[in-house]
Amino acid sequence: MTPKRRRRRQEAFLPYLLMAPALVLLAGILYPFSVGIYYSFTSYWLQYPKRFRFVWFDNYISLFEEALFDRALQFTLGFTVAAVILQVGLGLAVALFLHGRIPGRAVLRALMLLPLMIPPVITALMWKIMMASTNAGIINYLLSFLGLGPVNWFGSPWGAIASVLIIDTWGNLPFVALILLGALQALPTEPYEAARVDGASPAAMLRYITLPLLSPFLILAGTFRAMDSLRVFDVIYATTMGGPNDATTNLHIMAYQFAFQWYQIGKGMAQAVVLLILVVLVSYLLLRLWNRASERTVQ
Amino acid sequence: MRIPRRWLSALLLTGLVTTQAPPPAAAQDSEALAYYRQAKINWRQAEGQSLTIGLNKHPFTESLLPLIPQFRALTGINVDYLILPEAEYFTKLAADLSQQRGEFSVIMTAPIRNWGYVIPDWILPLDGFLSDPKLTDRAWYNLEDFFPGLLASNRWSGKIGGGIGEGPLYSIPVLSETYILAYRKDIFEQYNIKIPTTIEEMAEAARLVKKNAGIAGITARGTPSVASIGTGFISGLKSYTDNQWGELDAQLRGNLHDPRSVKYTETWVNMVRESGPPNWANVQWYDAMEAFTAGQAGMIADADFFAANYEDPSKSKVAGKVGYALLPAGPGGKTYASLSTWALGINKATKNKDAAWLFVQWATAQRTLLNATLGFRNYNPTRSSVFNDPEVQKVMGSWGNGNYLKTVARNLETARVAWIPQPERVRVGDIWARSLHEIYFQKMSAADALKRADAEIDKVLKEAGIRP
Known part of the structure; x- marks a missing residue:
């Protein structure tokens, strides 16, 4: 074998070698994933091992008879739409603010990232204390200066929905703002110079230059947030456990209850699979939108 | 330390x-x-x-x-x-x-x-x-x-x-643990409130405490889970029915829609809605215990041994001010608390x-x-x-x-495990507690909510093979 040929052979192996860790990791993910899918087609119920059977699509069909499923699906979708609009909207505002020439910009940019560094469960518990329904909660105390409240944060269905939305937004806003801030800084300056020469107002520049150029990034940030919001769990589990009156029960909480509170693994897994399909579907649609938007901006 | x-x-x-x-x-x-x-x-x-x-x-x-x-x-x-x-x-x-x-x-x-x-x-x-x-x-x-x-x-x-x-x-x-009524002796004496012996009197006492002392008349667990059922609530219900009633009937079908259960549930839920803490639907056992210990409620119907907390001067604002009584009895005059x-x-x-x-x-x-x-x-x-x-x-x-x-x-003389033995107790309790939320938020009448809960219980017990 010539040295040249040996080298060529070594090079042929190299990609496999480099991929090996990823393949091992993939197998580690795929195995429990496949087992989960398999269980979703069975009557697996921890306390009744003797009743274990393959039931085909029974668990999926029975979802439609489950009163909770309707509510959970509605809340999952409603929460996602609200969270994405809120977080992308506010994220854009924060990004524009920090992109402007303001004093202390560097410090503010660093401070903005703080919520990202706190684990969501801690965030949720922190807010739970601040949002106590009585005047012992600091939020209600502060609201009282504005002549508002006290808001029954976790004790009423709408209060609870607002609470989890606020907490989730506080924790994830920096992520959206960071993406958009990065994008703003990378935007070409020529269109702005041209617009300024033509005497365009800042509002017009935002509307006709910034937003169109930013649109792929807005969609990208929205996609990430949509995927996360569809399957949000920690914030809800740590504050409302899906209550009151099931107002904050989403598919993920429902699947958890079935699988880990009532030990009906088969049903819980079916619900988790439905959630997975929903996440894949929504992200696919959003990514198509993103593709189209980025092609448009490149042109 | x-x-x-x-x-x-x-x-x-x-x-x-x-x-x-x-x-x-x-x-x-x-x-x-x-x-x-x-x-x-x-x-x-x-x-x-x-x-x-x-x-x-x-x-x-x-x-x-x-x-x-x-x-x-x-x-x-x-x-x-x-x-x-x-x-x-x-x-x-x-x-x-x-x-x-x-x-x-x-x-x-x-x-x-x-x-x-x-x-x-x-x-x-x-x-x-x-x-x-x-x-x-x-x-x-x-x-x-x-x-x-x-x-x-x-x-x-x-x-x-x-x-x-x-x-x-x-x-x-x-x-x-058994379940008893702990109340604020000082407030009850100051406003001349009678220590309740029926569930109706308990609701009235809660109303009077709230009206006079400006704090919640009663605090109680309220999260949509079995934990909200299994202490004061179920003990009161067992007593209300002279221990002649269970959450499942002899055929192991849901029995929450029994008229006595409906009446009691209505009174209880109205009491916590009108005189309880505003966030009742999100109150866990420790929230309730801490609220009473912090002097934020006039009564609590829960575990007797919480007294160790109420009476601990290092963390309690109500140490020495708490009275203890049996939960309201039923028509037969006896209390059947859970244990x-x-x-x-x-x-x-x-x-x-x-x-x-x-x-x-x-x-x-x-x-x-x-x-x-x-x-x-x-x-x-x-x-x-x-x-x-x-x-x-x-x-x-x-x-x-x-x-x-x-x-x-005295409580121990008649206290017994209130639940009917079966492996799906947690599930039955969770379904039950959810129906309390339907009533509390006035989405349904007590009769309808409990009837619906029974239907769900029947479905689950059948699926688990507990009931034919």
């Missing part, structure tokens, strides 16, 4: 504070161990083996942990433990039991939990260990010292719908069964439970000798000017 301070109070209580220097640690150890060595068994027969104990984060757990080094010294058995909050603990426990890997050797359980573990054959009956002279010195251990009713509640024949107190013993009780015990049981899949039993025997021995109560506030004790120990009596006897002890003793 917490434990040393507790030790100090324990020392004060037992009158052991002397001006002499304390004996060296080794001497203390051997003195403490001498009690256990009186038992005619070889404590070191499983030396070198290892145990993992599964524990729920609970006052009992806090009282057990500081004593565990003693068990290590006595037996040479290594002990590890995992402590999780209640919901996570029971999930982890079910996962371990069902996989039969025996990760936990000894488990913290309760009679109502055992029902779910006996049917799939996950936990061991303890009678075999108790009758094996190699493993247990019956005379020394003195099982008869446990209150008979508490021990009985940990026996179950395995018959769905009945059989409590019959058949094998699945766990040994370490802490007992529950925390207990230790053994995982069937554990490899070190004998070592596990030695741990259970040690942890439930007279001296261990006495130390847990005197040193670390493990109330209420389950052994009569601990309950009647002069020092323990002195502490409990001081609560509510002696009213606490009297109330608990």
Whole structure:
């Protein structure tokens, strides 16, 4: 074998070698994933091992008879739409603010990232204390200066929905703002110079230059947030456990209850699979939108 | 800093504070161990083996942990433990039991939990260990010292719908609770409010407290989970129906729509909506306990031993101001409160069964439970000798000017496990609690909400194969 040929052979192996860790990791993910899918087609119920059977699509069909499923699906979708609009909207505002020439910009940019560094469960518990329904909660105390409240944060269905939305937004806003801030800084300056020469107002520049150029990034940030919001769990589990009156029960909480509170693994897994399909579907649609938007901006 | 301070109070209580220097640690150890060595068994027969104990984060757990080094010294058995909050603990426990890997050797359980573990054959009956002279010195251990009713509640024949107190013993009780009414004596006296004897009077008292004192008339658990049903609420309902009613009928069908249950539920839910804390629907047991301890509510219908918290001047704003009474009785004039015990049981899949039993025997021995109560506030004790120990009596006897002890003793005469034995108790309770939310938020009438809950219960029990 010539040295040249040996080298060529070594090079042929190299990609496999480099991929090996990823393949091992993939197998580690795929195995429990496949087992989960398999269980979703069975009557697996921890306390009744003797009743274990393959039931085909029974668990999926029975979802439609489950009163909770309707509510959970509605809340999952409603929460996602609200969270994405809120977080992308506010994220854009924060990004524009920090992109402007303001004093202390560097410090503010660093401070903005703080919520990202706190684990969501801690965030949720922190807010739970601040949002106590009585005047012992600091939020209600502060609201009282504005002549508002006290808001029954976790004790009423709408209060609870607002609470989890606020907490989730506080924790994830920096992520959206960071993406958009990065994008703003990378935007070409020529269109702005041209617009300024033509005497365009800042509002017009935002509307006709910034937003169109930013649109792929807005969609990208929205996609990430949509995927996360569809399957949000920690914030809800740590504050409302899906209550009151099931107002904050989403598919993920429902699947958890079935699988880990009532030990009906088969049903819980079916619900988790439905959630997975929903996440894949929504992200696919959003990514198509993103593709189209980025092609448009490149042109 | 917490434990040393507790030790100090324990020392004060037992009158052991002397001006002499304390004996060296080794001497203390051997003195403490001498009690256990009186038992005619070889404590070191499983030396070198290892145990993992599964524990729920609970006052009992806090009282057990500081004593565990003693068990290590006595037996040479290594002990590890995992402590999780209640919901996570029971999930982890079910996962371990069902996989039969025996990760936990000894488990913290309760009679109502055992029902779910006996049917799939996950936990061991303890009678075999108790009758094996190699493993247990019956005379020394003195099982008869446990209150008979508490021990009985940990026996179950395995018959769905009945059989409590019959058949094998699945766990040994370490802490007992019954449910009573604690109220703010000062407020009740100041505004001349009558101590309630019916559920209607209780609602009225709650209304008056709120109107006059400007705090919640009553605080109670309210999250949509079985925990909101199983204490004051179910105890009141059992009493309201003179113990003639259960959540399932003889055919194991949902029985929540029974007119008496509907009437009681309506009164209870209206009471917490009108006079309870605004966030009732999100109140867990510790929120309720803390709110009452902080002086934010006029009444609480929950576990009797919360009194240890109410009466602890270092954290309570209401110490010395609390009255204790039985929950409102039914037409027959008697209160039928629910009763529950925390207990230790053994995982069937554990490899070190004998070592596990030695741990259970040690942890439930007279001296261990006495130390847990005197040193670390493990109330209420389950052994009569601990309950009647002069020092323990002195502490409990001081609560509510002696009213606490009297109330608990009277409650125990008629208290029993309120739930109907079946493995889906948690699920039934969760469905039930959700229906309370429908009523509380006025989405449905009590009759409709409870009827709907019954339909769901019927569906689940059928699916589980519990009902034909």
